[in-house]
Amino acid sequence: xxxxxxxxxxxxxxxxxxxxxxxxxxxxxxxxxxxxxxxxxxxxxxxxxxxxxxxxxxxxxxxxxxxxxxxxxxxxxxxxxxxxxxxxxxxxxxxxxxxxxxxxxxxxxxxxxxxxxxxxxxxxxxxxxxxxxxxxxxxxxxxxxxxxxxxxxxxxxxxxxxxxxxxxxxxxxxxxxxxxxxxxxxxxxxxxxxxxxxxxxxxxxxxxxxxxxxxxxxxxxxxxxxxxxxxxxxxxxxxxxxxxxxxxxxxxxxxxxxxxxxxxxxxxxxxxxxxxxxxxxxxxxxxxxxxxxxxxxxxxxxxxxxxxxxxxxxxxxxxxxxxxxxxxxxxxxxxxxxxxxxxxxxxxxxxxxxxxxxxxxxxxxxxxxxxxxxx
Numbered sequence: 299x300x301x302x303x304x305x306x307x308x309x310x311x312x313x314x315x316x317x318x319x320x321x322x323x324x325x326x327x328x329x330x331x332x333x334x335x336x337x338x339x340x341x342x343x344x345x346x347x348x349x350x351x352x353x354x355x356x357x358x359x360x361x362x363x364x365x366x367x368x369x370x371x372x373x374x375x376x377x378x379x380x381x382x383x384x385x386x387x388x389x390x391x392x393x394x395x396x397x398x399x400x401x402x403x404x405x406x407x408x409x410x411x412x413x414x415x416x417x418x419x420x421x422x423x424x425x426x427x428x429x430x431x432x433x434x435x436x437x438x439x440x441x442x443x444x445x446x447x448x449x450x451x452x453x454x455x456x457x458x459x460x461x462x463x464x465x466x467x468x469x470x471x472x473x474x475x476x477x478x479x480x481x482x483x484x485x486x487x488x489x490x491x492x493x494x495x496x497x498x499x500x501x502x503x504x505x506x507x508x509x510x511x512x513x514x515x516x517x518x519x520x521x522x523x524x525x526x527x528x529x530x531x532x533x534x535x536x537x538x539x540x541x542x543x544x545x546x547x548x549x550x551x552x553x554x555x556x557x558x559x560x561x562x563x564x565x566x567x568x569x570x571x572x573x574x575x576x577x578x579x580x581x582x583x584x585x586x587x588x589x590x591x592x593x594x595x596x597x598x599x600x601x602x603x604x605x606x607x608x609x610x611x612x613x614x615x616x617x618x619x620x621x622x623x624x625x626x627x628x629x630x631x632x633x634x635x636x637x638x639x640x641x642x643x644x645x646x647x648x649x650x651x652x653x654x655x656x657x658x659x660x661x662x663x664x665x666x667x668x669x670x671x672x673x
Contacts, residue, residue, distance in 0.1 A: 311558055311561035312554065312556060315561065316555055319555065326603075327655075338551060339555060339556065343426075343451075343661040344434060345450060345451070346361065346423065347450055347482055348423065348485075349481075350485050351517060352512070353441060353444075354446035357447060366425060367424065367425065368422045368423060368424055369425045369452060369640075370417065370418075370422060371422065373417075373641070374419060376637075418488075422485075423452055423455055434447075444511070444512060444514065445511050451663065454600075454665060456634060456642075457596045457598035458479050458596075460667055464488055465488045467488060467489060467540040467541050468491045468493075468541075471492065471495065472585050473497075474545075475496035481512055481513070484517060492520060492521045494522070496525060497527050498525070499525050502524075502525050505523060509521065509523070528585075529580040529584050530584070536587050536588060537588065538588065539589050541594050542594070542595045543585075544581055544595060544596065544597045546578040546581050546597070546610075548599040548600060548603075549563075549571065549601045551600065574606060578606055579610050582595070582597050586626065586672060587622070587624075591672055592671070594670065595669070595670045596667055597611055597669075598667040600666075602653070602664045608648060608668075626672055628651075632652070634652055648666075651668025653665070
């Protein structure tokens with residue numbers, strides 16, 4: 299008889315990931331899971347983050363001809379229309395204002411200028427409408443060699459928008475590589491200083507490449523790129539930042555469901571995967587300690603897992619209070635759900651923070667984000 303293989307055939311990591319997701323997310327998301335699962339397994343949708351540093355004035359027009367729109371300015375315009383409609387309705391005492399309110403689900407407080415002002419109109423990101431799966435052309439260099447846009451999951455901009463960088467803020471991006479969110483932070487034009495850190499030297503190289511391809515030298519000089527273990531950041535520079543982004547390593551659900559290489563569900567990486575919530579908690583704690591009193595921290599993942607999302611935030615709130623006597627306020631970001639409901643599909647049952655769900659007609663995400671203010 300031919301010699302039989304003694305080892306069982308290796309189960310693909312993607313199948314292990316899906317099995318894990320089917321078990322846990324069908325409980326967490328209930329009836330929504332089949333639709334989210336279909337989204338995870340289909341081609342991801344991208345947005346084109348315009349590079350404000352490039353001489354690319356023709357690009358918006360080119361993209362608009364293809365039927366793409368800047369989802370951020372579109373949302374802000376809509377909010378202004380709601381506001382005007384609501385004001386009219388109140389003045390006339392008619393039902394019109396109320397219907398505008400109901401369809402938009404925007405309260406007067408939410409539409410008041412601070413909420414809209416808290417979203418940087420300097421960040422411009424073009425997306426194709428729901429159901430339109432057109433692909434963007436690759437980015438092109440301008441006369442000075444700076445690329446005209448950066449293709450990324452448009453939902454990745456939501457944590458950056460939530461951070462609401464103001465003029466001359468000192469900003470820390472604790473887990474910065476590969477660099478999309480770092481680039482978006484720079485597009486605000488407001489960073490007084492940006493510290494971009496990532497523990498992985500190889501991933502930091504990718505970050506350098508992005509900065510060189512998109513950002514002129516005088517702006518690059520306001521960025522310091524480091525490769526510390528983010529968990530130790532408070533020992534390097536504690537309590538010095540106005541804004542901190544903690545975009546942690548996670549199960550990267552979309553990648554795990556689709557790609558074999560570098561998959562965290564590989565048998566060899568089981569321990570590493572099980573330790574993720576602990577690592578995420580340590581990174582979030584370091585981010586909280588890096589913020590100054592009054593400073594703001596945004597925590598984000600590209601996972602659907604409540605164990606990596608709300609649970610990590612809840613643990614951090616407890617530890618900050620108990621061990622460091624730091625009280626944190628969880629900011630309400632529900633206006634994001636209303637503002638961007640035409641572009642993204644949001645999960646309405648998050649205990650804390652907001653979660654973008656993949657959906658076949660709007661296949662962005664997953665992207666979880668939650669904002670904390672250090673009191």
